[in-house]
Amino acid sequence: MNMNERYQTRGSDLILTLLLFCCALFVVSSVYVTTPLTSQFSEIFHVEPSVAAWPTSIFSVFYAIGFLIFGPLSDRFGRKPIILFGLCCLTAVSISIGFIDDFLLFVLLRGLQGLVAATFAPSALAYVYDVFPTTKIATVIGFISFGFVTAGIFGQVVAGIINQTFDWQKIFLIFGGLYFSCAIAVYFFLYENRTEAKSMIIKDYFLTVKRIFTDKNLLICYLITMMLLLTFIGMYTILGAYLSSSPFYLSDKEILTIRAVGVIGMILSLLAGSLIKRYGLLLVFRTGLFMSVVGLVAVGMATNLVVIALMSIFYVAGISITFPAIMLLVGNFGGKERAMAASFYAFILFIGATLGPLLSIWLMHHGSYFITLIVLAALMAIGLTASFFIDEKEEARF
Incomplete structure (x- = not known):
């Protein structure tokens, strides 16, 4: 054995x-x-x-x-x-x-x-x-x-x-x-798995990078990846400032509570596997992106504290099923080079996380809370639109 x-x-x-x-x-x-x-x-x-x-x-x-x-x-x-x-x-x-x-x-x-x-x-x-x-x-x-x-x-x-x-x-x-x-x-x-290790020289590395960045499906995934933490961290960056001012005037502890309730939405990621098996990878992926767009718009338009909290949960739920779905897509399209494909995915994801607060603060300074959330929603909508150009054949794998 x-x-x-x-x-x-x-x-x-x-x-x-x-x-x-x-x-x-x-x-x-x-x-x-x-x-x-x-x-x-x-x-x-x-x-x-x-x-x-x-x-x-x-x-x-x-x-x-x-x-x-x-x-x-x-x-x-x-x-x-x-x-x-x-x-x-x-x-x-x-x-x-x-x-x-x-x-x-x-x-x-x-x-x-x-x-x-x-x-x-x-x-x-x-x-x-x-x-x-x-x-x-x-x-x-x-x-x-x-x-x-x-x-x-x-x-x-x-x-x-x-x-x-x-x-x-x-x-x-x-x-x-x-x-x-x-x-x-x-x-x-x-x-x-002792058979997994393989040699790699510099030439092989650049050839692999070339294959990754000439794959249409991976490029689309990377575009969508950029939007995920950019909007997620961007939204939470300005949410605190918004809730601490008129008409809410919440304390730091109360703001932390509003942020913490988002964990409820994160639980949906644990069900991602079952949802993907039942409805298909791309359908779950697009549904998560759609929920994120709707959630951001709703959080931006809401003026009631309870509605803001509920819509933030809805938004986080969308993000939470989007993450495992896009990780699966990157793994599928990466094939034998999936470790390097995942490296670029993580790199781009974190670049988005870095840009999110900067963009949100700039938009707040030159616009308003509502405009900032609408812009973030528009970025997620770009990702949702791009998802319809992903090759459908990978959906059959799960």
Whole structure:
């Protein structure tokens, strides 16, 4: 009995799915743990607020760069070794941050942390295609996607609770412990497909990049990818400012509650696999995009607080089923180069996340809350329109 047969007979699908979900949740949370601490960093290290944001900004920059590095490396060395390497490095860097009090060193280590955190996403997507049977891929991707989208709230909330109870260094010590636990679990439970590694020279790399960026379907997916976190983070960036002013005048705690209810919509990503099997990949994908467009318009037009909260849930629900669907499409169209295709997907996704707040704040400054939400909805509508030009044949795979 070979390794793959043993894997199947052990019935480890659920264990692996939960493990990949936990890794996704904890790794991506590292993006957000410093977000609620910017003002505190300004006081502790005696720097301007704009400088205090560097630990978050440098993480984001190196996180995006890392996607372009570790996708190809997972093709060369295998998915499990790259995931394990990343978790071990995250453990070491996170624990190191927990013992420092120099701001410059803190910023440098956050950059390194962002770089190694990028090992997970492209490797995990390719791993799912390598190991899981076709009938279970959609469900597993749904769980991983749920980990990604909930990390934004989980990372900030957990960091805030730890910081209020202990101090900011303990955040990194605790997360370092979580990464170490994940590394141990990956070592013992993640099945390794030893036939997956392959050699790659520079010429092969550029030929693969050329194939990816001449594939019409992947280009459409990347266009839509740019819109996802751009609108998601953009909407939540201005929502707080809107709710804190007339006619609502909500407190920070009340605004956090409105944002947190969006988690209800995120749960839909766990059902993405079942929905895709029943209705088809592209139909679910387009439905998610349509819900996102309608949700953004409704949030922009609503003047009642309850309606705003409900429509934000509706919008997040649309985004939450769009994410696993587009990850499946990128994996399908990427074929043997899906790890590199996933790398570009993650890179573009995070570029959108970076542009979202900038665009939304600019629109708010030169227009209004309503105009900003309508523009974001229009961008999502462009993505929805583009989705109808995707090749229909891939829908049959699930």
